[in-house]
Amino acid sequence: MTSNEAAPAIAPCAMDFTKRTEYHEGLEAIRAAHRLLKEVRFNPSLPEKGYNNRTLYVNLGTREVLEKPVTQQMKDLFIGGRGFGLWQLWNAVTPETRWNDPENEIIIAPGPVAGITQYPGSGKSLVVSISPQTDIPIDSNVGGYFGPLLKFSGFDALELQGKSDRDVILFIDGQKGIIRVEEAPLEPVDSHVLAEILTRMYAEDEADRSNISVVCTGAAAEHSLIGMLNFTWWDKRRGCIRLKQAGRGGIGTVFRDKKIRALVCRGPVVKADMNHPVDFETLAKTGIKLHKELRTLDDSQCKMRRNGTAHIVEIMDAYDLLPTHNFQYGSHPDTHRIASNVWEARCSQMTSDGCWYGCSMGCAKGADGLVLKTGPYKGHMVTVDGPEYENAAGLGSNAGVFDPDYLLELNFYCDTYGICTITYGTLAAFTMECYQRGILNKERTGGLELTWGNAEADLEMMHQMARGEGFGLIAGQGVHKMKAIFAANGWGDAQLLQDIGMENKGLEYSQYLSKESLAQQGGYALTNKGPQHDEAWVIFMDMVNKQLPTFEDKAEALYYFPLFRTWFGLLGFCKLPWNDVAPADNASTSEPAKIPEHVQNYLDLFTATTGMKIDRETMLLQSARVYNFQRIFNIRMGKGLRANDIPPYRSCGPVTREEYESRAERYDKQMLEEIGVDPAGKGLDEKIAITREYRMARYGKLCDAVYKRRGWTADGVPTMARLAELGLDVLPELVEIVQAHGG
Amino acid sequence: MIQVNGDPLQWTPGMTVRGVLQAKNYKFKMLIVSIDDRQVAGEAYDTTPVPDGAVVQVIHLISGG
Numbered sequence: 001m002t003s004n005e006a007a008p009a010i011a012p013c014a015m016d017f018t019k020r021t022e023y024h025e026g027l028e029a030i031r032a033a034h035r036l037l038k039e040v041r042f043n044p045s046l047p048e049k050g051y052n053n054r055t056l057y058v059n060l061g062t063r064e065v066l067e068k069p070v071t072q073q074m075k076d077l078f079i080g081g082r083g084f085g086l087w088q089l090w091n092a093v094t095p096e097t098r099w100n101d102p103e104n105e106i107i108i109a110p111g112p113v114a115g116i117t118q119y120p121g122s123g124k125s126l127v128v129s130i131s132p133q134t135d136i137p138i139d140s141n142v143g144g145y146f147g148p149l150l151k152f153s154g155f156d157a158l159e160l161q162g163k164s165d166r167d168v169i170l171f172i173d174g175q176k177g178i179i180r181v182e183e184a185p186l187e188p189v190d191s192h193v194l195a196e197i198l199t200r201m202y203a204e205d206e207a208d209r210s211n212i213s214v215v216c217t218g219a220a221a222e223h224s225l226i227g228m229l230n231f232t233w234w235d236k237r238r239g240c241i242r243l244k245q246a247g248r249g250g251i252g253t254v255f256r257d258k259k260i261r262a263l264v265c266r267g268p269v270v271k272a273d274m275n276h277p278v279d280f281e282t283l284a285k286t287g288i289k290l291h292k293e294l295r296t297l298d299d300s301q302c303k304m305r306r307n308g309t310a311h312i313v314e315i316m317d318a319y320d321l322l323p324t325h326n327f328q329y330g331s332h333p334d335t336h337r338i339a340s341n342v343w344e345a346r347c348s349q350m351t352s353d354g355c356w357y358g359c360s361m362g363c364a365k366g367a368d369g370l371v372l373k374t375g376p377y378k379g380h381m382v383t384v385d386g387p388e389y390e391n392a393a394g395l396g397s398n399a400g401v402f403d404p405d406y407l408l409e410l411n412f413y414c415d416t417y418g419i420c421t422i423t424y425g426t427l428a429a430f431t432m433e434c435y436q437r438g439i440l441n442k443e444r445t446g447g448l449e450l451t452w453g454n455a456e457a458d459l460e461m462m463h464q465m466a467r468g469e470g471f472g473l474i475a476g477q478g479v480h481k482m483k484a485i486f487a488a489n490g491w492g493d494a495q496l497l498q499d500i501g502m503e504n505k506g507l508e509y510s511q512y513l514s515k516e517s518l519a520q521q522g523g524y525a526l527t528n529k530g531p532q533h534d535e536a537w538v539i540f541m542d543m544v545n546k547q548l549p550t551f552e553d554k555a556e557a558l559y560y561f562p563l564f565r566t567w568f569g570l571l572g573f574c575k576l577p578w579n580d581v582a583p584a585d586n587a588s589t590s591e592p593a594k595i596p597e598h599v600q601n602y603l604d605l606f607t608a609t610t611g612m613k614i615d616r617e618t619m620l621l622q623s624a625r626v627y628n629f630q631r632i633f634n635i636r637m638g639k640g641l642r643a644n645d646i647p648p649y650r651s652c653g654p655v656t657r658e659e660y661e662s663r664a665e666r667y668d669k670q671m672l673e674e675i676g677v678d679p680a681g682k683g684l685d686e687k688i689a690i691t692r693e694y695r696m697a698r699y700g701k702l703c704d705a706v707y708k709r710r711g712w713t714a715d716g717v718p719t720m721a722r723l724a725e726l727g728l729d730v731l732p733e734l735v736e737i738v739q740a741h742g743g
Numbered sequence: 744m745i746q747v748n749g750d751p752l753q754w755t756p757g758m759t760v761r762g763v764l765q766a767k768n769y770k771f772k773m774l775i776v777s778i779d780d781r782q783v784a785g786e787a788y789d790t791t792p793v794p795d796g797a798v799v800q801v802i803h804l805i806s807g808g
Contacts, residue, residue, distance in 0.1 A: 301773055318770040540771075540803035546749045547802070579805050586804075587775040587782060593805055 010345035015369040017238050017348040021380040023193040024200050030186045031201050037168065038063040038181040044174050044268070045154040050112030050275045050609045051075065055084070056155040058170060058181070060258050061102055061162030065179055070156055077727070081111035082139045082569040083626040084157045085128030086633060089137055092161060095636050099132040099250070100257045102163045108215070108263075109157035110147030113609045114572020116358070117272050118287030119601070120294065121574030123148050123356020125231070131249035131529075132225040133423075133478050134506035136634045138249025138529050141569050143355030143364065144231030144242075145213035148572075149174065149267030152274050164259035171202060174267040175211070184261045190218040190416040190466075191230040192382060194262060195241045199234060202264050209234045211270075214241070215263040217252035217418030223468035224476025226427070227252025228420045235366070237351050242364065243385050244355050247420035248532055249507060250478075256418075270357055275609055282608035286601050291360045293581055298361075302580045306349060307340045308363035309389040309576070314339040316393065320663075321513045321539060323398040325436075325452055326429035327502050327650050328659050330513040334402040338392050342404050343367070361577050363388075370408050374459045376466075377416075384412045386421075393511035394425020399432055400452030410459060417466045422532075423478065426508035428458055430479050430501055439492030445471040479503040499649040500656075505530040505639060514651050516666075517543040518695075519554040522702050525647035526558060528630045528640075534575065536561040541593060555705035564594075566623035571606060578602075625726045628711075628718045632734050635717060635741055642716045645703060653695040660688050667691055717743040747799045754795045760788040763799055773804040 045052055057066040070084075078087045085107035092105045110125045125147025131138035150158055153174020160170075169184045188194050195214040203209040214232045221227025228247040235242045246252075273280055298304055302311050313335065316322035320330030336342075346367045353362035367384040387395070387407060395401060395410040414421045428450075434440040435450040442449060448457045448471055464472025474485060483501045487494040502509040507530025514520040519542035524531035538557045542548045548557055568575050583597045590596070599616065607613050614622070634640025654660040660667055661684070668679040671687065675694045679687055707714060711722030720743055723729045745754045747767055755762070760776055760783050763769075776783045777800045783791045793799060 315771050318768050537805055540805055544748065544769075545800075545802050582773060582804060592775055592802065595804075 008341060010341050012345045012349065015348060017351060017366070017368040017383070019369065019381065020240060020383055021377075023188070023196045027197050027201055030197060033184075033186040034169070035183040036180060037183055038065065040065040040179045042067065042154065042177050042179060044177045046152060046274050046276060047112075047156075048276045049278055049611050051080070052151065052154050052156045054155060055088070055109075055157040055159060056172070056179070057159045057161070058179070059162035060160060060164040060168065060181075060260060063181055065181075068159070077625055078629075079111065079570040079622050079626070080156060081109050081114070081124075081572055082126040082128060082141075082566070084109040085126055085139065086137060086626065086630055088157065088159050089128050089130070090629075090633055092159075093130060095638065097130060098135060099130050099254055103161060104130045104254060106160045106251060106254055106258070107157055108147060108150065110151050111570050111572030113275070113605055115148035115151050115275055116277070116283055116605070116609065117270065117356075118283040118358055119577070119605055120287070120290055120354070120359040120361045121356075121577040122358070122572060122605075124568070124572045124574050125246075126569045127229060127246040127251055129249070129251045129254045130637070131251070131506070132253045133250045133480065134530055134639070136505065136529070136637045136639050137630060138251060138507075139569065139630075140228075140246040140248045140251060141534065142229070142231045142246035143233070143244040143574065145233045145267070145356065146215050146231045146263070146265050148270070148356060149211065149213050149265045152267045152270065153265060158263070160258065160260065163257065167259050167261045169198070169261050170263045172263070172265045174265065187261050189222075191216050191243060191418055192241075192412075192416040195230065195232045195243070198262055198264055199232065199241050202266055208266070210236060211267050213265050213267075216261065217255050218416050219466035220417035220419045220462065220476065221252035222256045223473060224419060224465050225250045225253050225478050225481070226419050226423045226476060227254075227256060228418055229255060230415065230418065233355055235352065238366065238368070238383065240383060242355070242366065242383075243415050244364065245415065245420070247422060249529065250420075252418045277609040278611040279608035282604055286604050286608070287358065290577060290581075290601065293583060294360050297584060298581055301582065303340070303344075304361050304363045304576065304580050306344050308343075308353075308365040308386070309580075310343045310365070310387055310392050311340045312389050313392050316389075316512070317397075319544060320516070323393055323429070323511050323513050325400055326398060326433040326500060327509065327513055328433070328656070329662060330515075332397055332400075332402070335397060337402040338396045338404060338407060343387065343392070346404060346408070359574075361581070363576060367408050370405065370412065372409055372412065373405075374409065374456065375413060375463050382412055384408045385415060387411045390511050391421045391425070394422050395428075398425050398429040398511060399458055401455045401458065402453065403455060406455035406459070410455065410462070413459065413462050413466075417462065419462075419465065419476075422510050423508045424462065425511065426502050427475055427479050427482070428461065430482065431461070431475055433500055434486065434492065437492065437496075439486055439497070444491065478506065479508050480506040496655070502648055502650055503531070504647050505644055507531060509651065512537070512539060514539065515653055518698055518702055519548050519557055521647055521652050521699055522554065522558050522706055523561075524651060525645050526703065526706055527562070528627065528634060531647070531651075535565055547593075551701055551705035552709075554702060555709040558706045559709045560620070563620045563623040563627060564599075566627050567602070567619055570622060570626060571602075573602065621726070625728060628722065628726055629728060629734070631712075631716075631718055632737050636737050640716065641741070642703060642707075642714070645716060647699070649692060649696070652699055653691055654688060657684050657688070660684060660691070713743055715742065717741040719743045745793060745795065745797045745799055748801055754793070758793045760791045760793060763793055764788065764801070767801070769801055769803070771803050775802040775804070776800070
């Protein structure tokens with residue numbers, strides 16, 4: 001194979017995608033054990049111009065159920081989705097609130113455009129809570145039907161507060177106008193079983209299953225801080241539920257701490273115009289345009305329809321960006337074993353894989369017919385959702401696992417146990433490097449041989465996490481807390497643990513190697529919630545294209561992209577149709593990296609739905625309000641300052657001798673040409689130290705430039721002038737925090 | 744010698760755009776290639792020669808991420 005050819009096709013697995021282990025035998029007994037704790041009636045309604053103008057509040061502790069109005073100010077300042085979630089969370093908590101306090105909330109909010117069926121990727125919800133991992137707000141975007149069905153039942157957001165004293169299911173029936181809190185004592189715990197049962201339990205007949213969406217988590221969320229939430233959609237052709245994840249930050253852990261077993265929404269039958277947009281024709285026309293692009297261009301571009309995001313596995317490897325062995329390296333000779341052609345063959349094709357109606361990108365691939373080798377479901381045949389790129393990289397190369405079946409099994413158990421694949425991948429890789437360096441050993445792990453690529457030990461650690469026992473309990477605390485535990489035990493050098501533990505603000509890094517892209521180092525650590533790539537992915541622009549040569553250029557990218565991408569989370573859009581397919585004439589535009597035609601599509605969709613005419617500047621202004629609000633929220637919770645934006649050194653440069661030596665030519669060249677120091681005659685440790693000093697100083701300068709561009713002080717606090725510019729100075733509580741921190 | 748995204752690359756007689764992409768191991772498909780500020784269409788990568796001394800820009804669009 002020549003270097004610029006695509007990976008060769010592999011014969012597809014001949015798999016009957018309707019076959020899998022069934023789980024709904026005990027349904028009637030489970031239903032019979034339910035006890036009604038609260039029932040409230042409401043008037044179902046459909047949105048007008050994208051808004052219902054009310055949200056639903058449920059207190060799990062007091063069983064209070066309330067409708068809350070959406071004010072004009074709330075819409076003007078926060079738009080919807082993540083903006084609504086953050087605003088409601090702000091009003092619910094105090095600076096002292098921690099994740100497991102009753103006042104902490106979980107808010108699920110689709111945005112005003114969410115639920116349109118004309119444009120691909122328009123069914124997203126944003127989930128917000130105080131994170132058990134970071135102690136600041138986390139926001140996590142997720143597909144699946146729950147958010148849109150909630151909206152078409154009559155609510156722009158669902159706000160969950162309080163803690164139940166027993167396991168409950170919250171059922172919202174948007175067809176009949178009933179909200180019920182039910183005690184649920186016999187429910188299975190893990191998502192792939194629970195969601196199948198609840199979908200059948202709450203649907204009135206087979207056709208009604210499409211109107212049901214379940215939110216749930218799994219056993220590991222109860223014993224770790226890294227729990228996630230699964231949002232389901234009914235896959236009619238496969239005849240099973242599919243899972244999409246609100247993964248980051250441990251919201252599933254909060255969910256179980258509140259003793260919520262599941263949320264179930266039964267919405268009305270979905271039709272094309274349920275948002276009651278002001279201009280349906282523009283929605284339809286804009287959607288048709290993108291459907292056509294996908295049909296004609298996707299096969300020659302990213303092949304999202306066949307591979308989903310896993311199409312970039314081998315690409316990241318080719319550019320030395322695929323995290324390998326805990327982000328030590330960026331490529332591996334065995335990557336071909338987990339490359340996109342493997343997943344293309346392994347996932348059933350030509351079936352429906354859109355996680356909301358009308359998504360012709362359909363990237364939620366499904367690997368059918370996996371027979372599990374380990375754990376409580378050993379021998380069961382299951383459908384695995386994925387793997388997405390993050391899972392292939394995080395659970396695969398980063399841990400040295402290159403066996404596709406084991407990788408799928410890790411992916412499956414993360415999903416059903418309710419833990420974040422990205423977080424688990426990074427924390428598992430960290431434990432393996434600790435094992436490699438003798439910081440951990442068989443005695444300290446209780447017998448787990450956490451060597452690179454030992455998938456069985458990796459899986460056993462996960463099973464322990466789900467059972468709440470052994471070393472799995474420690475691993476489930478996440479990298480940030482593991483570093484402290486290991487150091488306190490005298491296991492390893494504290495500085496080394498800090499350098500190789502890939503977390504910032506308490507959240508684990510997602511799966512890209514940022515060492516050779518200064519802009520991406522900021523793209524990760526200069527984020528609000530922690531190092532997740534959904535704010536800014538600028539590695540190609542910076543490292544490969546060399547389009548961002550100055551600090552100011554990098555700062556401009558770290559101004560624009562986080563704001564642009566925040567906007568998706570306000571409205572209910574998926575990021576992927578923005579730039580994983582590009583119009584045929586995109587190359588001839590003035591700023592091809594921004595995909596200008598697609599940006600215009602989003603402006604048109606917003607206006608056509610809400611009736612509010614906006615331009616690109618207004619789009620960024622809408623995002624900037626929420627983005628800066630979230631920064632101030634972080635400050636209110638005791639973080640959000642410059643000290644919290646410092647990355648682990650592994651994300652900026654080579655920590656160890658092996659890392660330096662593996663790319664010695666690159667680092668020596670940089671030393672000579674950029675640092676101005678001749679590496680000749682210098683010892684390895686001296687060269688590592690010189691490189692580190694240079695790179696961290698450079699990162700400091702990047703912070704200065706980014707803060708300045710964002711209108712923040714040198715300590716990272718939004719200034720009063722920036723607040724006034726954004727119109728946020730009408731909120732006195734924000735002004736007070738900013739002024740108290742010199743803003 | 745030619746320049747590719749600011750870095751020097753050894754030029755060889757008969758070098759095409761495809762040859763440059765292969766030499767740089769640029770596997771990503773969503774590219775915009777220009778030679779001395781003239782854009783080259785994707786279907787012409789195999790046949791478009793790159794002259795010695797050329798300044799080649801290969802813009803990778805953002806994907807994934």
